[in-house]
Amino acid sequence: MRSTNTKKKSADPKALPGGLSRKQQSILQKNGFAVTPATRFPKTVKPMLATLVDSPPGGNGWLYEVKWDGYRAVALCNHQQVNLISRNNKSFNDKFYPVYEALVQLDKNAVIDGEICVLNENGIAHFGALQNWRSEADGELAYYIFDLLWYEGRDLTGLPLTGRRALLEALIPPTGIIRYSESFDASPAKLLAATKKMGMEGIMAKKADSPYIQDRSRDWLKIKTNKRHEVVIGGFTNNEGSPKPFSSLLVGVYENGALHYTGKIGTGFNARQQKEMMEIFRKLIIKKCPFTETPDVNQPSRFRPNPPMATATWLKPELVCEVSYAEITGDGVMRHPSFEGMRTDKPAKTVTAEQPLETADILPGKKREKMVRLTKPVGKHSRKSLLNPSEATQVKQVNHHLLKFSNLGKKFWPTEGYTKRDMLNYYYQVAPFIIPYLLNRPQSLNRFPNGINGKSFYQKDITAVAPEWVKQFPYRTSEGEDKNYLVVEDEASLLWMANLGAIEMNPWNSTVQQPDNPDWCLIDLDPDKGNTFQQVIQTAQVVRQVLENLGVKSYPKTSGSTGIHIYIPLGAKYTYDQCQLFGKLIATAAHEQLPAFTSIERMTRNRKGCIYIDYLQNRPKATLAAPYSLRPKPGATVSMPLHWDEVRKGLKMTDFTIKNALERIKSEGDLFKPVLGRGVNLERLLKKFPVQI
Structure with missing residues (x-):
């Protein structure tokens, strides 16, 4: 780990960070935190890399984790100054902003290693979803963390893995976007079988006593459930007569500084991805083939003896993508490759042929068997x-x-x-x-x-x-x-x-299916400049009382501007004329109780500075701000449904804005839902008034 202080000195064995619980302090002390060397906060970190093997190791002394299908990411957290970087030191701060924001909120003085993933509802990571992720609507992000490299001024890389992970687990909240990657005491063979059945990428095997080495190590092993690899894009083809931006990708891997061709990928990408990729490709087009040997893009095969005529366009070999495939043939070409996604976290020059080693040549042995739960389902979350x-x-x-x-x-x-x-x-x-x-x-x-x-x-x-x-x-x-x-x-x-x-x-108050029959009757309380909002509240309470005397339930909401709207469900059973007549009777009854500062006069000049109890909104094609609608007013106010007991002194329009409306809705639910219900019996109600329909 790089540090701005090259001299390492022993820390005071009794010194432990403040602000921790007794349990956390005990874990720190037990796992050797106090005797680790003191260093300054690191500028960057080169992550420890695992060696690919063909089967799980046996023997004791191994920890097994899920191999998360995502982007490796190291979080350098100097309290709320956070830098989330990829394995090739590119910033993920903006790209995966929810993870960055969660780390800022975590407010730790630590360097953490982990993997950024997009999870489906069952908690399974999928690299293709991550590669296409642009915002929270594209999937549930998680940052699975599995190692702690530095904490509160001390370099922990020399501690055994079990000690580092014990400290890490103690520092991380049990829920949230930052998740602790659990290790499993299980049969590695059964664990691998379980991950394969669940559609996961594979498992990691790590020596329990291994230090953190900033390089590839055989202390960490990766075992995949299927064959996947990173490859470098060196060109693309266009089939004759094809309307697609390109027909296949021409890819390879580096060996001794030279790019060797490993096949062409013709499946796995959709039209949108192809269009986006072509925007990048156009800037990288070159005349000379970047591979050591020019691929024959029109070579017939057993299953395609007469392939369509294709032309090749060569690219600077700077882009990396991930591919899944059935096997590698004797001449080093992939069989049945399929595009999985672009990799922006790996430099092209580092992509080499990664052949799995024989596990038996590294560590033979056997481990006790026990099945475990591998993932935590994401479950249903509110929209982000x-x-x-x-x-x-x-x-x-x-x-x-x-x-x-x-x-x-x-x-x-x-x-x-x-x-x-x-x-x-x-x-x-x-x-x-x-x-x-x-x-x-x-x-x-x-x-x-x-x-x-x-x-x-x-x-x-x-x-x-x-x-x-x-x-x-x-x-x-x-x-x-x-x-x-x-x-x-x-x-x-x-x-x-x-x-x-x-x-x-x-x-509209009505739908296109029944345009002449409104779903609700509404009363719009519209104050003049001389009115107080307390008078609006008082008027709303009187309207409610008039309706309750008739046995009618009503539903208020703020207008989001200066007034209050009161809705009565009708169930689209009556005409606009009937609806407006009912509204007029309610408005008139309320005005009679508050003649000093209310009016039912349509003409503004005749209202004389009074609150207008507007029932004329109950007409065809009239519109009013919908429940939960934003308003073009200072503060970004929202027209918010209310409980009637909230319509009292102290209520303000600014109580509900773009910033807090969603939390309010989550807490209270949809208070206006009954407005779309069965509705009142207008014929029966109008019989209680002197005017008949």
């Missing part, structure tokens, strides 16, 4: 970000549609610093809750392409701008023009709309 924090333009697949998100760093709320990226991530995370109130409803877009302080405009017609897959609902203008509303069907259409700068979501 769709878009990563660094790239200004990102393309994501949502509901099988490719969406291009642009200008992501633009400040949509300049005072608070919230960006377009923050807005889109919010709508992705809140989608399961907001979509029920948008689903199959025409939308009126309120667009703020330059944020809340920029010019805004309303847009109903999306005929000329929407992609083919976006659902539309026709309407005719007063001038006789045929146009189309946007209709939300899923997350993709929600995010496409938000990407246009539509900060708030404004759906």
Whole structure:
């Protein structure tokens, strides 16, 4: 390990780091921490590498771990100054930002070795998913840590592995994105069989008493369940008449400084990957073949006696990818290779032919047998970000549609610093809750392409701008023009709309299936400048009491601006005329109890500075901010459903914002869910009023 202090001196045997529990201090003392040499915080670390063998070792004195299918990563953690680096010293801080942020929160003075993975719901790591990972929406990241090299001013590399791991386990929380890679006291043969059955890459065998050596060592062994290898890309082919960017990759490995051809890879990549790879390839095209011998890309085989005519394009041998294959033939060429993913963590010059050694030649023996649980299932997690924090333009697949998100760093709320990226991530995370109130409803877009302080405009017609897959609902203008509303069907259409700068979501009260029958009746409490929010609260409480006297349950939410919205479920059983009449009766009854500062006058000049109890929103094509919608207001407020006992003195619009809304929803659930329920019996209710329908 490199250090800024070349002199190592013995530490005070009694000196232990402060702030630890008695148990942690005991583990440190027991495992020799106090007698390790004192050194300054290292600038970088070259990780210890394992030797590939063909079968598990036997004998005692070995620890067995899962071989995680990911990127090797060393975390240099100087408390909250963290540098997460690859095995070739490239930064992973931005690329795998959730791991970096978790290490910052961990706040340790330590150097940790581990593997970054993307896990499926069963806890199985998959390298292809990791290679395509751009944000938390692409999969569940985990940083499996298995070694502690330095801690609180002391170099631990000379301690036995068991001691280092005991210290490491004591320092790491039991849950979270940073996970301790457990070792198993089990039959290595059965362990390997279990990993193969579960679709894992293999196992690691490590000598329990091994020091940490910054080089390849036979104290650490890797045993794979299938044949996989890194290879260097030296070119690609194009088959005659093929519409694909390329047909196959031409790859090889280095031997004595020369690149030897090992085959061509024609499967394992999708159209999107090919397109992205070609963008990189174009910058590396060369005229001369980089392999020691020029491959015959049109060579017939037993199964393809007449292959399509192909042309080869050569590349500077700088790119590394991982490949799985059936076997290596006698002339060193892979059989049935398949692309697994690009490797940005390994320099091309280090990729050599890695032949498994005979384990019996290293360490013969046998170990007692016991099966174990290998992985911890990921389980169901709440949604995290769709878009990563660094790239200004990102393309994501949502509901099988490719969406291009642009200008992501633009400040949509300049005072608070919230960006377009923050807005889109919010709508992705809140989608399961907001979509029920948008689903199959025409939308009126309120667009703020330059944020809340920029010019805004309303847009109903999306005929000329929407992609083919976006659902539309026709309407005719007063001038006789045929146009189309946007209709939300899923997350993709929600995010496409938000990407246009539509900060708030404004759906109809009815769906395209029953456009003349609203799902709810609503009362919109809209204060004037002279009103206090306490008066709005008082008005809402009176509206609630009027409804409760009729035996009707109602559901309030903040508007996210200055008012409060109150919804009554109707179940799409009545017309807009019936709905509006009911709303008018409720508004009138509430106004009669609060005549001093409320009004039901439609004309602003006739309200005389009073709170408008608006029932006229119950009309065809009218829209209102949906539950959980952001609002283009200072603070990035959210229209948040409330418990009625929260509608009291002290409630503020700024209580619910883009920063805390999701935590609130996780805690309280969807309070507005009954609004989409069966609904009230309007005929029976209207009989209680003097006006009849």
